[in-house]
Amino acid sequence: MKSLSIVLAGAVLALSVPTVMTTNALAYQCNNETSQARGRANKKWMSRAKARKAWSVRVKGEQGLAWSVWKIAKQKSVTCKKIGSRWTCLAKAKPCKYVVP
Numbered sequence: 584m585k586s587l588s589i590v591l592a593g594a595v596l597a598l599s600v601p602t603v604m605t606t607n608a609l610a611y612q613c614n615n616e617t618s619q620a621r622g623r624a625n626k627k628w629m630s631r632a633k634a635r636k637a638w639s640v641r642v643k644g645e646q647g648l649a650w651s652v653w654k655i656a657k658q659k660s661v662t663c664k665k666i667g668s669r670w671t672c673l674a675k676a677k678p679c680k681y682v683v684p
Contacts, residue, residue, distance in 0.1 A: 613657050613679040614650070618642050623671050630670035631661050638674040650678040 620641045622633025635653050643651035653659070656676035663672040 610682050610684050611655060611657075611679045612682045613677050614646070615677070617658065617675050617677050618645070619673055619675040621671060621673050623669055625669055627663055627665075627670045627672070630663060630672040631674075634661055634663075634672040634674035638676060642678045646678055649680040652680075655679045655681070 618638060618641060620634060620637035622630045622635070622637050624630040624633055638656075639651045639653050653674075653676065656679055659674075659676040661672050661674045663670055665671075
């Protein structure tokens with residue numbers, strides 16, 4: 584029974600190694616220019632989400648789908664302020680895209 588556990592553990596490890604290596608092999612290419620967009624809503628969290636979405640839409644329109652992923656953008660920031668009863672947020676980031684090494 585003990586040897587079966589060792590074999591299974593070895594199989595799990597062997598299957599996970601290629602995934603880790605592939606993940607580490609991902610590379611990015613980033614623009615030097617920062618893009619920005621605003622979002623407005625009654626709730627701060629919603630305004631932040633709208634600003635990030637607006638950033639993605641703007642970058643997609645200007646540079647293409649590959650550049651429009653907020654999650655991999657560099658130097659990201661979202662600043663918010665309340666004006667009256669509404670929140671306005673500004674999302675800024677340098678667009679990046681995946682590249683195949």
